[in-house]
Amino acid sequence: MSDPKTRRELASATAVAAIRRRYLLMATSCAGIDVAFSLVFYALNGVWSSAPRSIGTGLLVFLGVNYFLSSRLFAPIERYLAGNARFEETQRRITQLPILTARNVAILAAVLIVFRLVTGNLNTDLPPVTLPDLVTLCIILPVFYFTYTYFVVSDYLGGLLGFIYRHHGRNLELFFGTYTSKLTVALVVISLAPLAAIVVDLFSYEGDRLRLEIVNDVVVALMGIAVSAFFIGRSLLRPIRIISLAMGKVAGGNLTVRAPVTSNDEIGALTGQFNKMVEGLREREQIRETFGRYVDESVASTILRRQGDGALAGETGDATILFTDIAGFTTIAEYLAPHELVTALNEYLETVLEPIRAHGGVVNTFIGDGLFASFNMPLSCDGHAVAAVRAAIDIQRAVGSRTFGDPGIAFATRIGISTGNVIGGSVGAGQRLTFTLLGDTVNLAARLEELNKEHGTRILVSQSTREACGDAFVYAALGNVAVRGRSDKVTVFSIDPHGQDRKS
Template sequence: MGLKGRGFASLRLRLIFYLLLPVSLLLVGLGVAGFFYARGYLMEGLRQTSLLGLQRAAHSIDMRLAQPGEAVDLLNSLEGLSQATIGDWEKHLAGLPGVARVKLDWLGEAQESQRPMMGGRGGWLDRGMHRVALSRVTNPRFDTSSGQQTVSLVFDLQDQEKKPAGRLEVAVRFAYLLEGLKVFEQWKGERSFLVDSTGRVLAQGGGSRHLERLGAEGDPFEVQVLEALLTKPAGTLVGPGRPAEEVAGFYRLQKAPWTLVLFARGDKVLGPIRSFMRHYIVAGAAAVALVVLIILVVTGKVAGAVRTVCQAARRVARGDYVEVPTPKSRDEFRRLADSFNTMVEGLKQKDYLRDTFSRYVDPQVARRLMSRPEATALGGDKRLVAIMMTDVRGFTPLAERLSPEQTITIINRYLSVLIEVISAGQGIIVDFLGDSLLAFFDSLENGPRRAAEQAVCCALELRRATEDFNQQMRSEGLPDLATGIGLHAGEVVVGNIGSFTRTKYGIVGGPVNLTNRIQAQAEGGEIIASQAVVELIGPELKVTRGFEALLKGVEGQVQLYALLDLPSCQPQGQE
């Protein structure tokens, strides 16, 4: 394989490395972050769901435990406890759901007053109870009279003097209370317990191994749960392991000193997550393989496009401005080809402009112009510039006396002097009109005042150079040339004028025509400037005379000045 082949292969390797590395890291990072987030979210959801289920189950048991107490309070508030109502009380309480038996025991004075109670009205019981309060709820125990486990709800009775009068015991079937756990779905499927305040197991769910007491077998997590339920009414705990093997929740009943406890397995949460991770890894591997395949296909196309552009670039570097073929597709390769071809057209245009500028402009000025983006495009900007126009006075009669060869020789030699002076003075020559010349001095870099000063200094230097030229002409037996110079400053459009096939960098606008009219007012060897030029430079500019003139195409008199000198000007070659 050659160098080119190895180069393209390295491009593929770089693309594979720089694309696959972040993609792989992203996939791994998302997978790990998603795993931990989902695990934490689901574990928290399991804790909250378990706690909510425990709360509902505890509330259901509390409601069943509260029924006898609510009935006792209602009976006491409606008719009180008397000889006439004892039977009603016992009958009503015994008829409540889950009640196995009802027993009333009297204490002290109440016991002695049973005889009057039996004899008729006016006895102690006729006065009613001042207060009937639930004092305790016993743990489940076997009731021989009913033949099943019951829970006793013991109510303390107080007389009107708030003295203990008796004790009412309502035995409720424990199985009836446990029916409230039907709302608790985890009771049959998870490790679940109903324990008393010491951790003794009163009942346990279908998924639980038999325990006498929480932590009796030395399970550290059960001991931790027991310690927590002794200090808090409700809560959740996460067991050991990462991830946790178990999550526990507990909720204390309000009507009895009992607590519902649930142990849920952590793998119920992690099972779906692990299944997702397996599918995620398979999908990630498939995505990586697909990326590699796409890179191998695309880089072949990229290599071909790069090879074509490289070959064309080498030819452009040699000066052969060739264009690359434009692909039919509308993707980046099409834009690359269009951009390259646009660059080639720009280079062609710049070469043309550079050649054009170099004929009329000092090379340093040409380089500054070429450095501006607007110099290579048609169109321009409107700004204030200083304009100069020169014309040789009486040249037409002079040309009639000379041969064509002499005429061309003289005018070319003289224009060469003008071009040299204007280029050295930072001027930009726009056009030659026979023996006339149009140039301007741009204000883009140094401002309008400096542009006007450059124009005046250049005009003064042209007058001096013309005198030197005439001395040389006289030594050769040729006639003198008398040049009139006009100066003006105004806003014009500066830019490339023409088409892509023929362009010149120049100025357009009314001030150009006005400069031509001002130049016509100058005698041979005279420099005439407008009021705008004089105002830009100020009193430093010395003039020989000021006058008003009527100019063609201009309304009213125009103030003009014949220039003498500008002390700040330095002769060219001494700057």
């Protein structure tokens, strides 16, 4: 039994051989069309003496010579599929495969038709062909074979490119075809070529011979149109269906989609641009998610929405600032193992975050065992002072009713709140920026959090916050107190987190 690597190599070799066989089958399928056309001609004319030689010559040209030429065309692609060539060296041949194959078939068809017409005119058993009809056949049939082969191989190209995408992760980046020219050629060959043949017959023959020629042209045209339309539709519409399905997935929120490029025209180029667009969206979403881990997700979204360079210009506005801190955290940290401390602290911060977000606040940054949150900056928050106080009350109730981590640590939280004018914006140096709020209101909220130690309280608010909240809560005035960093005393109020607020 061979090892797994050998089995994979054999499976790959088998897949490559199957891909090559399918191409050669598509490239030489014109031989079947030629046989069908020949049988129609000989059946309608009732002359079979020249049939073996004519059909045999067609098989020799379309199967033998064309097989050889097609094998040479596919050789560089086969080397790439086998891992013996680079994609950059091969994709030009890949994208030109339909037109090169169709060109060879058209040349072979022209040579074959001239040979048949010359030998046919020398054969007295076959009806003579007029010069206009001869010229028309020498033009229309090679054009038809070219068109048929081009779209058959284009249809095959879609499968080949899908195989390359699935097994090698590469998409076509060179596009030589144009959708307009493909559609134009298809419509001309399907509609005008049969009509031209019939018009030439009308001016070239009379009587029974005219009826015979028209019947022959109509039958051959119907056969050719049916087969060609099938492959034309597949090769033109399949790439559109692929990108349409991919767009539907992206619209549904799936940003992992990457559509295979399955055509060598504008639709293929569009698919490539679609993949780049989705990649950009995916990167933007990853940035937003990653950014949201370090700053509040709503701040990250606002920054990305307002300015593409990831910065918010300085702005001033009225806001309420909230600071939290854990009482006695230094002592707690001394007897806990690092992993126990981090686990407990993360659970605590998650508990604190929830009320802030629920009331419309934004966490600007974490400061050791505490955090700094804002209401109404940078995101608007109606009644921001009331929202901040209610968030503080909910924090105290949530934190006081549980323990955190293992073995289970109780954290007592101190909160300071102040309302007033603040300055907000992105600050930093070089490529390292952070969104922050500055001003006296921010400093006062931080000092009020510290004052909880002296007064044995859990929530302290400034007079500006008290006035902004009105009678929404029950307050206890602590009088005018000195605050570090300020020359004037400030009026401070405490709020009982276990009391009832006066919700309307």
